[in-house]
Amino acid sequence: MTVIRAAITQTTWTGDKESMLDKHEQFARDAAAQGAQVICFQELFYGPYFGITEDKKYYDFAEPADGPIVQRFAALAKELSLVMVLPIYEAEMPGLYYNTAVVVDADGSVLGSYRKHHIPNLDKFWEKFYFRPGNLGYPVFQTAVGPIGVYICYDRHFPEGWRELGLNGAQIVFNPNATKPGLSNRLWEIEQPAAAAANGYFVAAPNRVGREDNEYGDLAVDFYGSSQFVDPRGNIIGGYASGTDEELVIRDLDLDLIRQVRDDWQFYRDRRPESYTSIPKP
Secondary structure: OOEEEEEEEEOOOOOOHHHHHHHHHHHHHHHHHOOOOEEEOOOOOOOOOHHHOOOHHHHHHOEOOOOHHHHHHHHHHHHHOOEEEEEEEEEEEOOEEEEEEEEEOOOOOEEEEEEOOOOOEEOOEEHHHOOOOOOOOOOOEEEOOEEEEEOOHHHHHOHHHHHHHHHOOOOEEEOOEOOOOOOHHHHHHHHHHHHHHHHOOEEEEOEOEEEOHHHHHHHOOEEEOOOEEEOOOOOEOOOOOOOOOOEEEEEEEEOHHHHHHHHHOOHHHHOOHHHOOOOOOO
């Protein structure tokens, strides 16, 4: 039996970047102390969720994928022997920004990045002001805990990317989020379990929690937390996280379940890509 102990986190904006970085360093240390081997933080983990407004001052939160924040947490990953998924605001160059997750292995080596493909432009999700659509494909990273992929927030509404990650060999897909009440509530209950079951892998979805009124006042929304781990049968593992409070969520994932589920449900054998004529074929 191959069991991986995984962690995800949910918190709200403290009001400044440095305290957010310190808070997430402590999350990592606490997770490692409890035996976690991999951790993923929430979307844009060291800042507010600035899609609430369109304001170019938030461009200052962007930095290179090999910048000081990633270097700091890569050193921490090596110290703790902890695989890390770091959802950052990436600056490829001035004026060219992405919503990105950098994957760091347990030895501190940076394995690469995933850039969010699907960029919303909705009320209080004005992300097209901040992000260019991702252009790095759907990579799967060979880590100390096995092959992992990343899919970011609004991406989760698009089943094609989930399947790409499965076909590319992912066994765990991390889906960091900044999700608020409204139309998404029901989707939060069904999308990650549906993706996990359809593709026969584990899904881990951290979400922000709480009201960032210290940044946005009356414009602030209530992020509902409820971070989740899902097994390859589509079952929530150990229940949802709190809907209101900061939390470090740790679950044990039995990777042997992946083969068992895929042998029971032969979705990869029985799929018919040549018949899906409205979807471009590889």
